[in-house]
Amino acid sequence: MSPAPDALQRRHRFQWWELLPWATGLAMFFAFPNYLSFGTQLLVTILFALSLDLVLGYAGIVTLGHAAFFCVGAYTVGILAQQLGWNEPLSGLVAAGLAAGIVGLISGFVLLRTHGLTLLMVTLCTMTLLEQAANMGHAWTGGFDGMPGLSFTMILGLFPFDVLYFKSQYLYSLSVLALGFVVVRTLVYSSFGQSLTGIRENLLRMHAVGAPVRGRLIVAYGISAALAGVAGGLFTQVTGYVNLAVLGLERAAGVMIILILGGHGRLYGAFVGAVAYLVLEHLLAKAYPTAWQLGLGLTLVAVALFARGGLIGLFEKLRGAR
Amino acid sequence: MRISRILKLGVVAASFAAVAATAQAQTVKIGVVLPYSGVGAEFAQQVDRGMQVFMKLNPGAFGPYKVELIKRDSKNPSGAEAKTAVQELIAQDKVDMLTGFIYSPDAIASASLFTEAKKPAVIMNAGTAWITNLSPMIARVSFSMWHAGHAMGEASVKTLKAKTAVVGYSDFPPGRDSLDAFKRAFEANGGKVIDAIPMGGPGQVPDFTPFFQRAKDRKPDVFFVFVPSGDHAVAVMKTYNALGMRQGGIKLVGPGDLTPDYKLQGMGDEAVGLITAHHYNADLDNAHNKRFVETWKKDYGANATPDFMAVQGYDGMAAIAHAVVAMKGRMDPEGTMNALRGWKFDSPRGPLSIDPATRDIVMNEYLSEVVKQGGRLVQKNIGVITAVKDMCKELKEGKCK
Numbered sequence: 001m002s003p004a005p006d007a008l009q010r011r012h013r014f015q016w017w018e019l020l021p022w023a024t025g026l027a028m029f030f031a032f033p034n035y036l037s038f039g040t041q042l043l044v045t046i047l048f049a050l051s052l053d054l055v056l057g058y059a060g061i062v063t064l065g066h067a068a069f070f071c072v073g074a075y076t077v078g079i080l081a082q083q084l085g086w087n088e089p090l091s092g093l094v095a096a097g098l099a100a101g102i103v104g105l106i107s108g109f110v111l112l113r114t115h116g117l118t119l120l121m122v123t124l125c126t127m128t129l130l131e132q133a134a135n136m137g138h139a140w141t142g143g144f145d146g147m148p149g150l151s152f153t154m155i156l157g158l159f160p161f162d163v164l165y166f167k168s169q170y171l172y173s174l175s176v177l178a179l180g181f182v183v184v185r186t187l188v189y190s191s192f193g194q195s196l197t198g199i200r201e202n203l204l205r206m207h208a209v210g211a212p213v214r215g216r217l218i219v220a221y222g223i224s225a226a227l228a229g230v231a232g233g234l235f236t237q238v239t240g241y242v243n244l245a246v247l248g249l250e251r252a253a254g255v256m257i258i259l260i261l262g263g264h265g266r267l268y269g270a271f272v273g274a275v276a277y278l279v280l281e282h283l284l285a286k287a288y289p290t291a292w293q294l295g296l297g298l299t300l301v302a303v304a305l306f307a308r309g310g311l312i313g314l315f316e317k318l319r320g321a322r
Numbered sequence: 323m324r325i326s327r328i329l330k331l332g333v334v335a336a337s338f339a340a341v342a343a344t345a346q347a348q349t350v351k352i353g354v355v356l357p358y359s360g361v362g363a364e365f366a367q368q369v370d371r372g373m374q375v376f377m378k379l380n381p382g383a384f385g386p387y388k389v390e391l392i393k394r395d396s397k398n399p400s401g402a403e404a405k406t407a408v409q410e411l412i413a414q415d416k417v418d419m420l421t422g423f424i425y426s427p428d429a430i431a432s433a434s435l436f437t438e439a440k441k442p443a444v445i446m447n448a449g450t451a452w453i454t455n456l457s458p459m460i461a462r463v464s465f466s467m468w469h470a471g472h473a474m475g476e477a478s479v480k481t482l483k484a485k486t487a488v489v490g491y492s493d494f495p496p497g498r499d500s501l502d503a504f505k506r507a508f509e510a511n512g513g514k515v516i517d518a519i520p521m522g523g524p525g526q527v528p529d530f531t532p533f534f535q536r537a538k539d540r541k542p543d544v545f546f547v548f549v550p551s552g553d554h555a556v557a558v559m560k561t562y563n564a565l566g567m568r569q570g571g572i573k574l575v576g577p578g579d580l581t582p583d584y585k586l587q588g589m590g591d592e593a594v595g596l597i598t599a600h601h602y603n604a605d606l607d608n609a610h611n612k613r614f615v616e617t618w619k620k621d622y623g624a625n626a627t628p629d630f631m632a633v634q635g636y637d638g639m640a641a642i643a644h645a646v647v648a649m650k651g652r653m654d655p656e657g658t659m660n661a662l663r664g665w666k667f668d669s670p671r672g673p674l675s676i677d678p679a680t681r682d683i684v685m686n687e688y689l690s691e692v693v694k695q696g697g698r699l700v701q702k703n704i705g706v707i708t709a710v711k712d713m714c715k716e717l718k719e720g721k722c723k
Contacts, residue, residue: 014397033413034410034413034414035410035414037405037406037409037410037413038406038409038410040723041402041406071491135493135494135523138495138498143495144426144427144494144495144524145427145495146401146427146430146431147454148430148431148433149456154418163434163435163438164409164411164435164438164439165409166409166411177620235402239401239405239431240404240431240434241401241402241427242407243399243401243430244432245398245399245400245401245402246400250398284396285359285394285395286395287392288367289356289358289359289393289394289395290358290363291359291397292359292395293359293360
């Protein structure tokens with residue numbers, strides 16, 4: 001076989017180093033038993049960034065409103081648990097994914113008529129509208145004060161949520177993330193995923209070869225929204241609390257920064273970016289509670305200047321240079 | 323021979339244990355969770371400095387016991403960040419008590435951890451009334467939104483002789499709580515609230531003109547406004563004057579959030595005549611407060627002024643010091659909470675105590691009017707309601723049941 005098709009085929013296969021993140025994730029569980037609350041938040045953020053990678057990195061849809069789907073998932077789980085007493089965690093996640101996926105498909109149908117800066121603004125506005133809706137419906141959402149004391153039944157009927165040390169929440173989140181990752185990985189290496197990359201790289205040519213561009217984009221947007229919804233639902237379950245802060249520019253822009261820092265369109269960018277950003281933030285904030293943002297900002301400036309493909313891109317460049 | 327060796331070993335072991343016990347008893351670890359970065363940093367600084375001033379003015383307050391403060395940033399008010407900080411303070415740093423909590427969501431989200439880990443928490447700000455109901459490990463030294471709102475409603479009728487009122491509020495929980503509290507007290511005393519206007523969220527400062535115009539058209543005796551302390555308050559004063567509401571005979575009243583002490587001088591003469599009800603202002607006339615403000619200005623500059631959050635930080639440290647001394651440095655959770663229940667203190671804000679039943683604060687509410695004295699704006703005391711409890715819990719309103 002000639003080298004080019006061979007290489008194309010090979011990249012679908014699992015490589016040995018792809019086990020590394022998961023081995024690290026498990027090792028962290030034993031190495032840092034007192035930091036699992038932070039670890040759990042980290043895993044949720046990775047899942048959220050992964051969902052954004054699907055639309056931003058692969059389909060090239062630049063959106064600032066992805067927190068909207070995170071919020072839909074988070075509130076679905078919260079409202080089901082508080083108002084209807086539905087606090088089985090796994091079915092809660094499914095409900096969160098479905099709800100966010102439906103919102104994603106519908107809003108994608110409308111919003112994806114635009115692209116570029118217009119899309120950026122419209123997605124931002126959608127999120128703001130949702131934020132106001134959540135505030136006005138404070139009888140259901142609890143508004144700014146949120147829903148106190150959410151509790152969930154045992155995971156798979158076996159593992160109770162660990163309020164103090166977050167042990168079961170960490171492993172639970174790691175499993176959900178692994179599942180989400182398999183979905184995304186399969187998707188981007190499928191023909192569907194390849195056509196998304198095609199749309200990102202050359203929209204005109206994809207139209208010319210007769211690919212159903214709009215339909216593909218909407219479906220990708222819907223799937224990504226569902227995944228973000230699962231991340232949101234997971235957030236509510238492991239935190240046992242949800243309030244209006246799941247929305248807003250800070251979360252939406254934060255996840256984008258994480259993805260760009262790690263390297264978008266690279267699958268593992270979400271992992272590297274989230275770990276680098278959150279661990280740096282966590283350590284800096286602990287050492288300098290008042291001035292940590294300076295250190296974080298300088299790091300981001302350095303990455304933006306010297307590592308355009310994010311940390312993974314930098315790694316690839318170094319390996320290529322050698 | 324053998325017996326003496328065993329005895330010796332026993333003595334050595336016992337003395338080791340004794341040393342370990344005293345070492346443990348002498349250092350009490352306190353986790354401080356405040357939003358040190360971001361938009362809340364201004365508030366965190368007030369509380370943090372209040373704590374410092376207490377340590378400085380009362381070096382002997384902790385007796386022979388050493389106290390170590392471990393500070394953590396709670397960042398944005400999502401609750402999740404604060405909860406992570408609290409979890410690590412408990413699991414990793416093994417703190418004995420927790421304190422801080424500016425934003426209500428931070429305290430609400432962390433409440434289950436206080437209960438589960440049995441760690442007493444002294445809330446230094448978070449003002450949502452029902453927070454103290456969430457965990458038996460919570461004691462609050464700050465306020466509930468009902469304290470000032472209810473007091474202002476009562477004073478509007480009794481002192482200002484108002485019959486009608488319009489309420490304007492930022493549309494988030496503290497705003498809605500203030501509306502409920504004011505309305506309840508105002509109408510219980512024979513007044514009538516003729517309109518309630520939501521005025522945007524707490525994030526950005528909105529253009530208040532349309533809301534204030536609507537209030538002006540209703541021609542009430544008083545216009546009660548709740549907005550977040552800070553830049554919102556400055557904009558409220560400007561709009562009130564621009565629309566000529568004072569000349570129209572409408573008195574502007576509100577909780578002390580309208581007159582943040584450190585922004586008061588910057589508001590200019592427009593603020594003169596503004597009437598507020600609150601548990602503290604820097605111009606309170608008592609010896610303890612004079613010493614407090616003096617030390618503050620000496621340490622942080624002549625233009626720096628402590629506000630209500632600063633005094634809450636001060637009183638929070640006083641409460642912790644009391645608990646540490648009462649427990650002789652061994653912070654058994656039930657004992658600590660018992661020590662906090664019924665605790666009385668003569669604070670810069672006047673006499674205060676912790677209600678043994680609700681673990682919430684009981685304190686004076688001061689009615690004050692902004693006047694110009696010797697070229698600077700001063701809050702003149704025009705009335706006081708003593709020993710005010712959180713009326714939300716007293717009246718069993720809404721979620722306070």
